[in-house]
Amino acid sequence: MTAQLPGWWRMCAIGIWAAAGALIAWSLWSVAARAPVEAVMGPVQKIVYIHVPSAIVTLLAFGITFAAGIAYLATKQWIWDAVGAASCEIGMVFATVVMVTGPLWARSAWNTWWTWEPRLTTFFILWILYMGYHLVRASIRSTSRRTVSAIMGVVFFVNLPIVWKSVEWWRGSLHPRNVTMTGEMREILLLSMAAWLVFYVAVLERRLRLEWMREAALSEADAAASAAVPLKGVTA
Amino acid sequence: MTLFAVAAKDLKLHARDARYLATLVLFSAALVLILSVAFGPIFRDPAREASATVWAALFFAGILGLTRALDLEGESGGGDALRLTGSDPYALYLGKTLANFLLLAGVFVLVLPLTAIFFDVGDLRVLPALLGVAGLALIGYAAWGTLFAALARGLKARELLLSVLLFPSLVPLWIGAVKLTHALWDGGSIEPVRDWVKVMAAMDVLGLALAAWLYELLQEAGE
Amino acid sequence: MILRAESIAKRFEDRIVLHAASLRLEPGEIVLLSGANGSGKTTLARILATLLQPDRGEIQLDGVPVSKRRSAARRAIGFATHVPLLYLGLTPMENLAFFGELSGVAAARERAAALLQRLKMDGFADMPLVHFSRGMLQRVVLSRALLGDPPILILDEPYAGLDDEGSATLNALLAEARLRGAATILIAHDRDRAAPIVTRACLLRDGRIEEAP
Numbered sequence: 001m002t003a004q005l006p007g008w009w010r011m012c013a014i015g016i017w018a019a020a021g022a023l024i025a026w027s028l029w030s031v032a033a034r035a036p037v038e039a040v041m042g043p044v045q046k047i048v049y050i051h052v053p054s055a056i057v058t059l060l061a062f063g064i065t066f067a068a069g070i071a072y073l074a075t076k077q078w079i080w081d082a083v084g085a086a087s088c089e090i091g092m093v094f095a096t097v098v099m100v101t102g103p104l105w106a107r108s109a110w111n112t113w114w115t116w117e118p119r120l121t122t123f124f125i126l127w128i129l130y131m132g133y134h135l136v137r138a139s140i141r142s143t144s145r146r147t148v149s150a151i152m153g154v155v156f157f158v159n160l161p162i163v164w165k166s167v168e169w170w171r172g173s174l175h176p177r178n179v180t181m182t183g184e185m186r187e188i189l190l191l192s193m194a195a196w197l198v199f200y201v202a203v204l205e206r207r208l209r210l211e212w213m214r215e216a217a218l219s220e221a222d223a224a225a226s227a228a229v230p231l232k233g234v235t236a
Numbered sequence: 237m238t239l240f241a242v243a244a245k246d247l248k249l250h251a252r253d254a255r256y257l258a259t260l261v262l263f264s265a266a267l268v269l270i271l272s273v274a275f276g277p278i279f280r281d282p283a284r285e286a287s288a289t290v291w292a293a294l295f296f297a298g299i300l301g302l303t304r305a306l307d308l309e310g311e312s313g314g315g316d317a318l319r320l321t322g323s324d325p326y327a328l329y330l331g332k333t334l335a336n337f338l339l340l341a342g343v344f345v346l347v348l349p350l351t352a353i354f355f356d357v358g359d360l361r362v363l364p365a366l367l368g369v370a371g372l373a374l375i376g377y378a379a380w381g382t383l384f385a386a387l388a389r390g391l392k393a394r395e396l397l398l399s400v401l402l403f404p405s406l407v408p409l410w411i412g413a414v415k416l417t418h419a420l421w422d423g424g425s426i427e428p429v430r431d432w433v434k435v436m437a438a439m440d441v442l443g444l445a446l447a448a449w450l451y452e453l454l455q456e457a458g459e
Numbered sequence: 460m461i462l463r464a465e466s467i468a469k470r471f472e473d474r475i476v477l478h479a480a481s482l483r484l485e486p487g488e489i490v491l492l493s494g495a496n497g498s499g500k501t502t503l504a505r506i507l508a509t510l511l512q513p514d515r516g517e518i519q520l521d522g523v524p525v526s527k528r529r530s531a532a533r534r535a536i537g538f539a540t541h542v543p544l545l546y547l548g549l550t551p552m553e554n555l556a557f558f559g560e561l562s563g564v565a566a567a568r569e570r571a572a573a574l575l576q577r578l579k580m581d582g583f584a585d586m587p588l589v590h591f592s593r594g595m596l597q598r599v600v601l602s603r604a605l606l607g608d609p610p611i612l613i614l615d616e617p618y619a620g621l622d623d624e625g626s627a628t629l630n631a632l633l634a635e636a637r638l639r640g641a642a643t644i645l646i647a648h649d650r651d652r653a654a655p656i657v658t659r660a661c662l663l664r665d666g667r668i669e670e671a672p
Contacts, residue, residue, distance in 0.1 A: 135393070136388065139391040143514060169431070221475065241561060
């Protein structure tokens with residue numbers, strides 16, 4: 001495999017980054033200038049335009065890690081491991097955004113930074129679990145890291161619905177169930193979601209590109225080394 | 237049978253390490269003592285405080301036990317030797333899970349009366365039900381714990397990673413165990429919280445099933 | 460049984476340890492594999508013993524890839540390395556009986572007793588291994604490897620810690636195994652101790668196996 005990415009990939013990458021940039025700019029401007037200020041909470045309410053999309057992207061990212069994990073276990077192709085790990089990294093970043101913006105919003109809405117209610121608790125657990133994913137992945141030096149990561153990606157995701165249901169059962173929900181917004185607010189929210197989703201794809205592409213180049217470099221080194229040493233008296 | 241041979245071997249190894257067993261016992265007992273001092277001497281809600289104590293003690297004792305079991309396999313290559321016997325990986329897994337379960341059950345048998353005495357709760361009539369709850373919780377803990385231990389083996393921060401991974405994943409088990417224990421010690425009936433039994437049983441089955449699929453993969457994913 | 464390693468490649472993180480190591484081991488052979496420190500001998504040994512997966516290439520036993528019949532392959536291989544592969548909290552007899560039972564070795568206890576006696580460890584059969592010296596432990600390690608009379612023996616530095624008498628006993632045991640038709644690969648630094656029984660010598664260099672002069 002070569003270090004040169006195929007032409008169509010690079011074209012798409014440029015396209016995606018352009019789209020991401022445009023959408024983010026547009027959504028940020030909309031949030032700042034166009035979005036109506038909410039009556040009760042004031043400007044702080046606008047955090048929801050970052051918070052909700054980040055949560056959606058987080059779940060999507062970890063879902064992709066789950067799917068990639070299954071794909072890797074089935075096919076053993078390194079690209080699935082790369083997709084899973086990259087997606088998980090990006091998911092962590094967005095998850096952290098959720099964990100930071102949430103309390104900021106909560107302080108204003110519920111007069112408390114944190115509460116052990118289902119959605120928050122489950123999300124916190126998710127954050128810890130996937131942090132564990134990265135800790136484990138970083139500790140394993142060899143290619144078996146791929147199998148272990150795939151397994152973690154699958155097991156953690158499978159567990160989440162159960163954890164979510166259990167905590168909901170246990171506590172009763174305080175967090176707004178569905179985001180009910182209408183009109184312009186809704187439109188801007190959807191715009192923000194689109195923007196951050198495209199951003200996720202763009203960053204994923206970058207990350208995958210890095211993995212590709214790394215794999216290519218290693219294959220080249222391997223091939224070069226194999227060619228350099230003359231084959232003499234090999235015990236066949 | 238492979239399963240029982242492996243379990244017997246693990247238990248034998250634990251039994252021969254007096255220092256480790258003493259640590260386990262003292263640690264669990266100390267936790268119960270400290271929490272009873274913290275919540276007492278007049279307990280506001282003894283059933284609740286006691287049930288929290290029991291399961292906190294069991295959780296930490298479990299981590300100690302699981303990492304110790306891991307170390308036994310790692311320190312002189314016992315784990316690799318097990319793979320080399322060509323035994324069915326799931327049988328190896330079940331043997332270890334059984335040993336871990338029995339170890340945890342031993343800790344439970346110690347912690348339960350201590351807690352009952354210090355917090356002045358409990359009633360022999362609910363003992364069978366309580367043992368049932370403990371069985372559900374500890375089977376799940378052993379099943380998932382053994383699986384995650386295989387994942388964390390060979391890693392430097394084993395105990396940390398094991399707690400970090402295990403506790404969040406088993407939240408349904410912990411909530412269920414505490415709620416059921418509380419209900420039993422509070423009124424003697426689990427009617428209002430009966431559904432938790434189903435949740436815990438589901439976790440147990442899920443853990444054992446996931447291991448059936450994944451344990452061999454984890455075992456072979458070497459260094 | 461014929462062991463065949465076909466173009467084994469292995470890398471750790473960014474370091475390539477083995478490039479295209481190939482080897483063929485026939486019944487009745489005792490092959491000595493030597494190489495400099497860090498040349499990948501132990502990695503290769505672990506791969507041959509099926510404990511480690513190569514990145515490329517495969518190991519075959521009688522033409523069948525070991526990945527297809529892992530359990531049977533592992534039972535056909537006796538492996539010893541610098542890691543004891545034993546439980547230090549158990550006695551030699553307990554260890555051997557346990558591993559023998561799991562490996563499906565017939566009359567494991569009797570066989571274990573015989574080996575321990577041969578290697579002069581029968582007097583210590585009921586002492587936990589944690590109290591053993593290096594040389595004593597090595598004798599038990601070798602007992603475990605030889606327990607099932609496996610057709611393939613992969614021994615990584617088997618003479619380490621052994622005194623002259625121990626080395627001689629090991630050589631005798633290997634010669635007997637050879638007569639039984641077993642194929643052995645010895646990975647060792649010092650060629651002197653193994654010299655009396657070796658039939659062929661190879662060198663691991665630059666991630667490849669070469670025939671030694």
